[in-house]
Amino acid sequence: MKRPRFVGGVRLLAAAAVVSIVAVACGGGGSGTSSSSSSVPPKKGGTLQLATNQDVFTHWDPQQEYFQESFAFFQCCLLRTLMTYNGKPASQGGNQVYPDLATQNPTVSSDGLTWTFHMKSGLHYSPPLQSVEITSPDIVRALMRIGDPNVPSGYPFYYDVIQGFSDYSAGKAKTISGLSTPDPHTLIVTLTQPTGDLGYRFAMPATAPIPPNPSDPSAPLGVAQGHDTNYGSYMVSSGPYMWAGSGDLDFSKTPSAQPTLPGLQAGKEWTMVRNPSDTQDPLRPAYVDGIDTSVSPSASQAVLEKEVTAGTIDNVIENGVLPATLRQYQTTPNLKSHLFINPSAGNYYVAMNLGTPPFDDIHVRKAVEYAIDKAAIQRIQGGPIAWPIATHWVPNSLLTLSNGVQVLKNYDPYKTPSEQGADTSGGLQLAKAEMAQSKYGDSSGMCTASACKNVLTLGGNTGTQPAFNSEIQQNLAKIGIQLNLKQLNGSAIYAKLLDPSSQIPLALSPGWLQDYPDAFTFFYLTMYGPNISAQANYNESMVGATPAMMKKFGYSITSVPSMDAQIQKCMPLTGDARVNCWADADKYLMEQIAAVVPLNFTNTVNITGPRVTNYVYNEFASGMSMDKIALNGGTSSSPSG
Amino acid sequence: MAQVGTIPQQTGAPAEGGGEDGAGAVVGRTPWELFWRRFRRDKFAIGGAIFIILLVLMAICAPLISHLTGHGPDELFPFTGLDQYGLPLGPSKHFWFGVDSQGHDLFVRVMYGARTSLFVALFATGLEVVVGTILGVAAGFYRGKVDTVISRIMDIVLSLPVLLLALGLVSACGFSNNGCLGGLIKPGLLLVSYVIGLFSWPYIARIVRGQVLSVREKEFIEAARAGGAGDFRIMWREVMPNLVAPLVVYSTLIIPTNVLFEATLSYLGIGVPATTPSWGGQLSDASQIFNVAWWTMFFPGMFLLGTTLAFNMVGDGMRDALDPKTAALSYKKQSGRKQRKRAEAAAVEPTATQAAA
Numbered sequence: 001m002k003r004p005r006f007v008g009g010v011r012l013l014a015a016a017a018v019v020s021i022v023a024v025a026c027g028g029g030g031s032g033t034s035s036s037s038s039s040v041p042p043k044k045g046g047t048l049q050l051a052t053n054q055d056v057f058t059h060w061d062p063q064q065e066y067f068q069e070s071f072a073f074f075q076c077c078l079l080r081t082l083m084t085y086n087g088k089p090a091s092q093g094g095n096q097v098y099p100d101l102a103t104q105n106p107t108v109s110s111d112g113l114t115w116t117f118h119m120k121s122g123l124h125y126s127p128p129l130q131s132v133e134i135t136s137p138d139i140v141r142a143l144m145r146i147g148d149p150n151v152p153s154g155y156p157f158y159y160d161v162i163q164g165f166s167d168y169s170a171g172k173a174k175t176i177s178g179l180s181t182p183d184p185h186t187l188i189v190t191l192t193q194p195t196g197d198l199g200y201r202f203a204m205p206a207t208a209p210i211p212p213n214p215s216d217p218s219a220p221l222g223v224a225q226g227h228d229t230n231y232g233s234y235m236v237s238s239g240p241y242m243w244a245g246s247g248d249l250d251f252s253k254t255p256s257a258q259p260t261l262p263g264l265q266a267g268k269e270w271t272m273v274r275n276p277s278d279t280q281d282p283l284r285p286a287y288v289d290g291i292d293t294s295v296s297p298s299a300s301q302a303v304l305e306k307e308v309t310a311g312t313i314d315n316v317i318e319n320g321v322l323p324a325t326l327r328q329y330q331t332t333p334n335l336k337s338h339l340f341i342n343p344s345a346g347n348y349y350v351a352m353n354l355g356t357p358p359f360d361d362i363h364v365r366k367a368v369e370y371a372i373d374k375a376a377i378q379r380i381q382g383g384p385i386a387w388p389i390a391t392h393w394v395p396n397s398l399l400t401l402s403n404g405v406q407v408l409k410n411y412d413p414y415k416t417p418s419e420q421g422a423d424t425s426g427g428l429q430l431a432k433a434e435m436a437q438s439k440y441g442d443s444s445g446m447c448t449a450s451a452c453k454n455v456l457t458l459g460g461n462t463g464t465q466p467a468f469n470s471e472i473q474q475n476l477a478k479i480g481i482q483l484n485l486k487q488l489n490g491s492a493i494y495a496k497l498l499d500p501s502s503q504i505p506l507a508l509s510p511g512w513l514q515d516y517p518d519a520f521t522f523f524y525l526t527m528y529g530p531n532i533s534a535q536a537n538y539n540e541s542m543v544g545a546t547p548a549m550m551k552k553f554g555y556s557i558t559s560v561p562s563m564d565a566q567i568q569k570c571m572p573l574t575g576d577a578r579v580n581c582w583a584d585a586d587k588y589l590m591e592q593i594a595a596v597v598p599l600n601f602t603n604t605v606n607i608t609g610p611r612v613t614n615y616v617y618n619e620f621a622s623g624m625s626m627d628k629i630a631l632n633g634g635t636s637s638s639p640s641g
Numbered sequence: 642m643a644q645v646g647t648i649p650q651q652t653g654a655p656a657e658g659g660g661e662d663g664a665g666a667v668v669g670r671t672p673w674e675l676f677w678r679r680f681r682r683d684k685f686a687i688g689g690a691i692f693i694i695l696l697v698l699m700a701i702c703a704p705l706i707s708h709l710t711g712h713g714p715d716e717l718f719p720f721t722g723l724d725q726y727g728l729p730l731g732p733s734k735h736f737w738f739g740v741d742s743q744g745h746d747l748f749v750r751v752m753y754g755a756r757t758s759l760f761v762a763l764f765a766t767g768l769e770v771v772v773g774t775i776l777g778v779a780a781g782f783y784r785g786k787v788d789t790v791i792s793r794i795m796d797i798v799l800s801l802p803v804l805l806l807a808l809g810l811v812s813a814c815g816f817s818n819n820g821c822l823g824g825l826i827k828p829g830l831l832l833v834s835y836v837i838g839l840f841s842w843p844y845i846a847r848i849v850r851g852q853v854l855s856v857r858e859k860e861f862i863e864a865a866r867a868g869g870a871g872d873f874r875i876m877w878r879e880v881m882p883n884l885v886a887p888l889v890v891y892s893t894l895i896i897p898t899n900v901l902f903e904a905t906l907s908y909l910g911i912g913v914p915a916t917t918p919s920w921g922g923q924l925s926d927a928s929q930i931f932n933v934a935w936w937t938m939f940f941p942g943m944f945l946l947g948t949t950l951a952f953n954m955v956g957d958g959m960r961d962a963l964d965p966k967t968a969a970l971s972y973k974k975q976s977g978r979k980q981r982k983r984a985e986a987a988a989v990e991p992t993a994t995q996a997a998a
Contacts, residue, residue: 302932324933327726379719380744382727463929464727466916467743471717487916 042287042614042630049609050293050626051304052317060232060264063145063206066154068513069317071205072621076284076628077241077272077291079208082106082117082139082187083199086283087618087625089342090397094619095517097199098283101134101209101238105199112194112572117202119185126237126275127247129211129223134238135184138209141222143176144168146206148221150228155515157524157531158201163190174220194572200516203620211236215252226255233260240278240286240627244271269294287614287630293317305607309335314609314631315624321605323382329607330385338608340615341385344622345395346513346602350472351497351540352595354560355550356505357451358481362561363438364447365594369414370431371475372597373421380467386605389419390598393586397619398519401576407583413590422478435479447480454484458496459508461487469508500537500545501553507540513602513622519582523567527589530564541595561593679962686958689951696948700755707753712736712746714753714918719744729934739936742926745918751940753918758948761834761903761913762896768838769899770892773845774884778876780846781853788850795843803840807902808911810836833912837902841895848891849884856883886963893956897949904945920945 052069059065062079076087084100086093099105101123106115123134143162146153147169160166163178178190191198201207210231212222219225227234234249236242244263251258263271272291294313304316305325321329329339352359352368359365374389381387391412399407416427432445440449459469466487473483483506488496496502497510515521525531529544534553542550544562551558566588570581589595604622608615608629616628670678680686699706707714722730722740729740738747780791810832856862857880865879906912907921908928920941927937 302929323726323728324930327724327728327933330726376717376719379723379725379727380717383725386727464743467717467745470715470743470916471719474715474717485916487914 042285042628043632044287044289044630046288046611046631047290047292048288048315048612048626048629048631049313050291050315050317051299051307051313052293052295053297053299053301053304054317059230060235060270061230062208062235063142063151063153063231064229065205065232068622072618072623072626073272074205074208074239075621076239076618076626077286078235078237078239078243079205080123080134080238080281081203081205081208082119083203084283085203085618085620087616087620087628089617090400090517090619094617095397095400097203100203100281100283101139106202112196113191115189115191115198117187117189119187121185123238123279124277125211126242126277128249128251129214129236130277132211132214133184134209134211136181136187137184138211138222139187139207140176140179140181141210141212141220141224142207143179145210145221145224145231147176148228152229154206155204158204158515161191161193161195161198163192196572196574196578197516197518197520200518203516209238213251223249223251233264234258235261237275240275240281240284241272241291242275244273244290246275265295267295267297284627286627288626291626308607308609311609311611314612314629315606317623320386321607323386325607326382326385326605335607338610338612338615340604340606340608340617340624342604342606342617342619343388343395343397344513344602344604345397345517345619346511346622347390347393347395348509348511348599348602349390349393350597350599351507351510352597353503353505353507353541354593354595355542355545355553355555355557356503357557358438358440358447358449358455359505360557360560361438361440362594363434364440364452364481366414367431367434367438367441367445367447367479368476368481369590369594369597370416370427370434371422371479372472372599373423373427373475374419374599376420376423376471377468377599378419380464380471381600382464386603387600388603390601391415391419393589393596393598394519394522394582395514395601398514398517398522399579399583399586401579407579408586411587411590413587422475428478431479441480445479452481455481455505457483457485457506457508458493458504459485459487460493461489465509472508497540498536498538499534500532500539500542500549501534503553503555504540509599510540511602512538517619519579519586520571523563523570523582523585527563527595528567529562541593543589543593543595561595563588563593676959676962680958683954683958683961685954686962689954689958692947692951693955696755696944696951697759699752700759703749703752703756707749710737710746710749712749714749715745715916717744718746722746729930729937731934731936738940739934741923741937742930742934747923747936747940750918750923751920751944754920754923754941755944755948757830757913757917757919758900758903758945760830761837762899764831764834765837765841765899765903766892766896768834769842769845769895770888772838773842774849774888776842777846777849778853778880778884781850782857782872782876782880784854791846792850795846798840798843801840804905806840807836807906808909830913830917833903833906836906837899841899841902844895845888845891848887852884852887853880856880890956890960890963893952893959896956897952900945900948900952 060070062074065071065074075084080100082100082102083097085096086098088094101119103118103120106117108115117136119134119136121133124130125132125134143159143165145151146156146159147165149169149171156169160169162176164173164176165178167173168176178192180188182188189198195201210222210224213219213225216225223234223236224231236249237246243261245261246263248259248262263273270293274286274289278286301316301318302322302325304313305321307313308316326339329335350368350372352365354360378384378387378389391414392408394408396406396409401407416430417424420427422428422431435441435447436443436445438447440447440451442448459465469485469487473485476483493507496504497507512522512526525538527539527543529546532539532542532545532549539545542560544564545560547558550560563585566585570578570585573581604617606615606624608624611632612629613632614628614630616625617623618625703714712718718740722736722744724730729742729744730736731739733739736746736748738751741747741750776791780788862875862879865875870878903912903919904921904924907919908925912921913919923941924938924945927934927941931938
């Protein structure tokens with residue numbers, strides 16, 4: 001869900017912004033805190049009170065939103081999709097998809113190119129469309145909106161494996177030829193290439209059904225017609241909850257004259273109430289009667305966390321808590337039961353640009369892999385709970401076989417004593433041995449070439465980031481690489497990184513988070529050559545760039561390593577073969593390319609107020625499962641729907 | 642006023658004239674001696690001066706202090722300075738002032754912060770004094786159109802929202818690699834000093850202009866002019882010496898303002914670069930964490946407070962010492978204790994003219 005972020009100031013990923021303050025989404029793999037609170041059987045009723053100081057969900061448009069928090073709201077509460085998750089941790093099946101609007105898992109043809117979904121009948125939308133049944137053309141409508149050139153869609157690249165999708169999004173066709181609906185409860189998807197993870201892609205909120213407009217049945221995008229950039233304010237719900245006042249929507253008017261959802265007040269409050277059309281979906285128990293989120297962009301995180309401790313709010317929407325709060329919850333017995341730490345499938349890393357000296361030499365890159373003191377960075381970023389050290393690229397939860405074995409759990413190709421890199425003599429020796437083999441290094445293992453002087457480097461400028469940057473700067477100085485460090489805020493850094501012609505040699509802390517629980521999401525945008533683009537490039541290292549691309553972006557070095565073949569090999573596979581294939585791709589990236597230094601795998605740390613009784617961690621959304629939360633007693637404030 | 646006039650006459654003569662040599666051996670004191678005799682009686686000013694001297698020594702010796710503690714100013718202590726949650730540890734025998742939120746030795750950082758604060762304050766003040774004096778003298782001496790133009794410029798600069806402009810200028814020139822104006826203004830200490838200096842010179846210029854306006858009417862100026870002296874000679878040789886006292890006093894008083902201004906800019910994140918230790922930056926960092934790490938706010942805060950207080954006390958003392966008229970005029974408003982002190986001071990220190998007469 002989610003795009004890259006910087007340690008600290010995130011641009012695209014809402015949650016990540018919190019990181020800046022210090023402790024990334026984090027929490028500790030090794031900590032004993034459970035993923036769900038053991039408690040009395042959950043009671044129904046009450047209104048969950050949430051708060052956030054990040055008003056980034058300005059669209060709430062299911063096809064546009066690409067933030068983990070919005071994925072959480074959509075998945076738990078507002079939107080049903082053909083397939084979905086159970087909203088639980090990975091250990092309880094949270095990384096599998098289950099039939100949601102579909103009656104069963106899709107049937108796949110032997111060549112892997114035709115997928116057939118059968119849909120449940122008798123499911124209806126929220127008011128005012130409570131009499132409209134959810135049918136297969138509604139899913140087609142959603143996919144058309146994903147591919148619509150006028151809609152700033154969040155992740156259309158996941159669907160261009162569907163036959164005719166590219167033509168449709170290029171405006172060359174009126175429909176998507178690979179989608180057919182022989183009857184209202186069947187959807188047949190024809191692909192251009194076998195795609196083992198298509199089930200996950202049909203669990204993304206963007207594929208949730210869009211109802212037809214009863215007043216204008218011919219509108220190709222149904223009720224979303226005419227709302228290319230703002231359907232969020234007119235969205236009809238299919239889940240157990242809906243935005244308050246959904247019944248006030250009036251699709252008989254022209255799009256610009258339609259009233260917006262009263263429950264969505266940008267920058268102030270988002271209010272969800274029960275959807276009367278809901279039919280007790282077994283995957284979403286929906287204990288609370290409503291979910292209120294107060295949005296106060298200027299509120300300090302520390303103050304919001306204090307309110308959680310005091311019980312005036314139940315949870316802050318964020319994927320990290322401040323270190324001081326974490327320490328308080330870890331060390332205070334009656335608070336500890338309201339602290340939840342779960343691994344979330346994300347990482348932070350150092351990106352070296354293969355097209356800029358001295359990082360065009362693999363020995364220099366390997367020297368950097370050895371030199372960085374990951375243990376010191378861990379301390380600076382909030383310790384092992386906040387920052388579990390990573391020794392390879394893909395988070396272990398995505399490289400887990402069906403028998404539960406994590407393939408690369410003990411894989412550490414650049415092991416140094418206590419992970420302290422060049423801050424130990426052993427680590428420094430390893431780093432220098434690599435540097436000595438490079439064309440830029442001398443025989444003592446120091447980089448003496450001018451390419452190692454004044455290496456332009458981007459790092460964050462808030463929270464612990466200056467210390468983080470300075471640690472890496474000191475590590476690399478030990479092998480003769482001198483950084484010209486520019487400390488900027490997260491969005492300024494991304495503005496530079498998204499454009500490959502900026503030719504930034506070193507970026508200290510970009511991050512990546514899974515879109516869905518498959519390692520594909522860790523390679524496709526970040527390491528796959530064909531996806532390097534001028535406007536939105538997430539491949540900071542330029543892995544797989546063709547000489548033509550390198551030339552186009554002004555690089556003097558035009559030949560860089562690629563792992564496209566390794567990625568393509570895994571794409572059609574399924575099951576354990578797929579997992580093993582991605583693990584091999586990870587090893588290839590670490591050993592043969594060494595373009596990134598993985599620093600950590602993220603954890604999600606959450607605290608809840610005293611009346612929250614049934615915390616369940618939603619692996620898919622890397623956060624709290626709001627449909628499974630229950631509240632103690634009758635202390636709930638009045639529902640505001 | 643009556644009191645003031647009488648006391649020196651009653652007790653001054655014996656104290657002054659009744660020296661070892663008796664009558665006839667009355668020696669005129671140099672202005673410096675007079676200044677020093679008055680100044681040293683002001684305990685607060687002396688205290689402030691001692692503090693400033695120590696501070697300057699500290700700033701100069703910061704690398705030495707860093708060497709003695711074995712802790713570099715940019716060195717991080719993730720394992721000895723941060724706890725397992727990444728939170729800084731408090732004062733201890735290894736870290737006298739504790740550790741800051743990043744993991745630096747706060748003691749060493751505060752010492753280096755003194756360098757930043759003093760450099761910016763002194764440089765900016767110097768800039769202000771130079772620009773303010775030149776323009777103030779020109780306006781006061783030439784009057785007429787020159788005065789009108791300069792005075793209006795001063796009015797404009799004074800009416801600018803300085804902090805907002807500083808925010809804008811520092812953000813525009815501070816974040817890009819090449820700075821502004823084709824690389825003329827580059828981010829860093831100098832930019833901050835320029836910003837402070839160039840927005841504050843009218844305060845000095847106004848005072849200077851006022852002084853010059855009155856001085857230029859004095860007989861000795863007329864005499865100089867009659868003797869054939871040119872404008873520049875008159876300004877430099879006749880007018881300037883009369884400006885030294887107010888300039889010294891006023892500069893001392895604007896130094897603390899500039900220290901605070903630098904701290905404010907750094908607090909807002911637009912002052913010196915984040916990696917350069919500065920008290921304002923340290924206070925800004927502390928604001929995130931002071932509820933669990935009081936020392937991060939306490940030590941830089943105390944040094945900032947001490948420095949501004951010290952400069953203010955010294956400035957105050959210098960004003961009293963350099964300008965007996967100010968002291969006399971403000972008598973009625975002074976507290977009893979201070980009145981006595983002044984009276985005593987006046988009693989034993991007739992001015993040079995009195996003594997000579």
